[in-house]
Amino acid sequence: GQQVMQIPQYQHVQEGEDFTTYCNSSTTLSNIQWYKQRPGGHPVFLIQLVKSGEVKKQKRLTFQFGEAKKNSSLHITATQTTDVGTYFCAGPPGGGANSKLTFGKGITLSVRP
Amino acid sequence: EADIYQTPRYLVIGTGKKITLECSQTMGHDKMYWYQQDPGMELHLIHYSYGVNSTEKGDLSSESTVSRIRTEHFPLTLESARPSHTSQYLCASSAQGGGTGELFFGEGSRLTVL
Numbered sequence: 001g002q003q004v005m006q007i008p009q010y011q012h013v014q015e016g017e018d019f020t021t022y023c024n025s026s027t028t029l030s031n032i033q034w035y036k037q038r039p040g041g042h043p044v045f046l047i048q049l050v051k052s053g054e055v056k057k058q059k060r061l062t063f064q065f066g067e068a069k070k071n072s073s074l075h076i077t078a079t080q081t082t083d084v085g086t087y088f089c090a091g092p093p094g095g096g097a098n099s100k101l102t103f104g105k106g107i108t109l110s111v112r113p
Numbered sequence: 114e115a116d117i118y119q120t121p122r123y124l125v126i127g128t129g130k131k132i133t134l135e136c137s138q139t140m141g142h143d144k145m146y147w148y149q150q151d152p153g154m155e156l157h158l159i160h161y162s163y164g165v166n167s168t169e170k171g172d173l174s175s176e177s178t179v180s181r182i183r184t185e186h187f188p189l190t191l192e193s194a195r196p197s198h199t200s201q202y203l204c205a206s207s208a209q210g211g212g213t214g215e216l217f218f219g220e221g222s223r224l225t226v227l
Contacts, residue, residue: 031213042203043156045215088156092212099212100146100171105155 004091006104014112019076021107023089030092032065032072033101038085046087081111116140119204119219126194127227134189134222136204142217144210145187148203149173150221156203162187163210194226 003026013019023032031050035043047056049065049072056063060083062075076083086106092099117138126132138145143164148156148171158171162181176198177191187206191198204219 033215035216042218042221043216044218048213048215086153100158100161101212101216102158102172103148103156108153 004089004102004104006089006107008107009105010108010110012110012112013079015081016078019079019083019109021074021087021109023072023074023104025070025091027093028069030069030099032069032089032091034063034072034074035088035090035103036085037088037106041085043088076109079109079111081113084109084111117204117206117217117219119202119222121222122220123223123225125225125227128193128195130194130226132191132194132224134202134204134224136187136189136219137185138187138206138217138219139185140206140208140217141184142206142208143184144207145181146205146207146216147171147177147179147187147189148205149175150201150203152201160189194224196226199224199226 005024033048034046036046037043047063052069053067054065060077064073086108088103088106090101090103120135145162147160149159150156157173159173159175160171160179162168168179177189179189202222205216207214207216
């Protein structure tokens with residue numbers, strides 16, 4: 001079955017440093033979504049990418065969908081303590097009306113002030 | 114803020130008890146989902162529904178059952194709780210199916226079975 005992989009599962013950065021994480025799929029994705037889950041909270045939708053090579057920005061966050069639509073990246077510029085949390089990527093295997101999102105294991109980001 | 118609600122938020126219960134976790138949304142979404150998440154771990158889809166009277170099992174086998182009698186309500190039931198059921202259960206809904214479109218999550222129900 002489809003796997004959505006995020007490695008590593010934990011990353012620690014100093015406040016002000018940039019941070020990049022990657023998401024890889026074993027199959028082509030019709031779209032990829034990113035969610036953020038704060039400690040003790042629930043996942044909150046950040047963005048959806050649909051087109052090959054698509055790049056979207058949200059303030060200090062930059063999301064990219066790979067040309068082959070099998071990988072994606074999240075880049076945070078100048079991390080802040082408010083960026084702490086677990087970031088999940090998710091995608092449906094191949095698309096289609098009955099496809100459902102498969103989530104990666106997530107990467108938990110900690111930021112040292 | 115998403116209009117999807119879960120109750121109870123926290124539940125501690127003894128082995129063998131029957132429990133129902135409630136989930137309601139006021140957005141009129143046809144698609145609803147139940148995910149199971151252990152602390153710090155990934156989300157596993159255990160049930161989903163694409164409309165009234167439609168329910169399907171997800172990717173992770175679960176001893177729980179669900180029902181969808183009304184569009185806005187998607188309760189999850191465990192007939193006989195066991196310690197292995199201890200986890201967080203997250204309900205979600207979406208306007209679109211096929212793995213597209215934003216998932217709106219409830220705040221979760223943290224279940225502890227003693």
